[in-house]
Amino acid sequence: MQRCNNNFGSKVEVDLLDWYEGAVTTWFASETLRGKRKTGRLLVRRTDNDEFVLLPAGKSDEIYAEILAAGDVEMQYDTPDHKRWSIALLKCVYLALCIKFDVIQGPWADQVRADLLAARDAPSRADVPASEIARRLDVLRGFGPEPMTSAPVVTAVMHGLEGTLEGVLLAGRLFISWSPVSEDHAATPGEIGSRVMTMQVGTPMSSVVTAVTPEPRTPTG
Numbered sequence: 001m002q003r004c005n006n007n008f009g010s011k012v013e014v015d016l017l018d019w020y021e022g023a024v025t026t027w028f029a030s031e032t033l034r035g036k037r038k039t040g041r042l043l044v045r046r047t048d049n050d051e052f053v054l055l056p057a058g059k060s061d062e063i064y065a066e067i068l069a070a071g072d073v074e075m076q077y078d079t080p081d082h083k084r085w086s087i088a089l090l091k092c093v094y095l096a097l098c099i100k101f102d103v104i105q106g107p108w109a110d111q112v113r114a115d116l117l118a119a120r121d122a123p124s125r126a127d128v129p130a131s132e133i134a135r136r137l138d139v140l141r142g143f144g145p146e147p148m149t150s151a152p153v154v155t156a157v158m159h160g161l162e163g164t165l166e167g168v169l170l171a172g173r174l175f176i177s178w179s180p181v182s183e184d185h186a187a188t189p190g191e192i193g194s195r196v197m198t199m200q201v202g203t204p205m206s207s208v209v210t211a212v213t214p215e216p217r218t219p220t221g
Contacts, residue, residue: 043057
């Protein structure tokens, strides 16, 4: 069990945390400094005026103030890898079902266990194989100030325009259904990876952050 938890934690659950918190790993570059400098994790948020804000989540090198002061900055960032965070989410769903119903049996459960073991035994994070079940999970997220329930795990049925979905509600925030989404909504390799953008840095702001609620975003299946 310890081996499984350690391997999942280092290989896939880091991406799940980044996806859930809306965090990216970034590199900054400007004309004032040669080369690129890697930051720690940054939380990406948007203001009411649709301007995005980067909030450091941890230590930050003082050199970044010099880079940002240049005004024109190139930012390269890595998005959380759907292949990895979805398999971590699949693990959460499987364990939640085992908590509610004991060990799950049948072809679906057998394939889930095989996918989880393949992720655990991958030589590195880059080698984690894709899971078709994880890729097609239907994921919906609540962004209200309070969770929908205080129970950590609830089995639920969601009624929508396209019918009903059976799934589990985790921590009152995430509803995950194992009913596969359509191919049009399933994640593809083109939706992940590194991106580069040039941005004009505005006037620095100074404030105290007491709480952060991630912005609503389009659910990823």
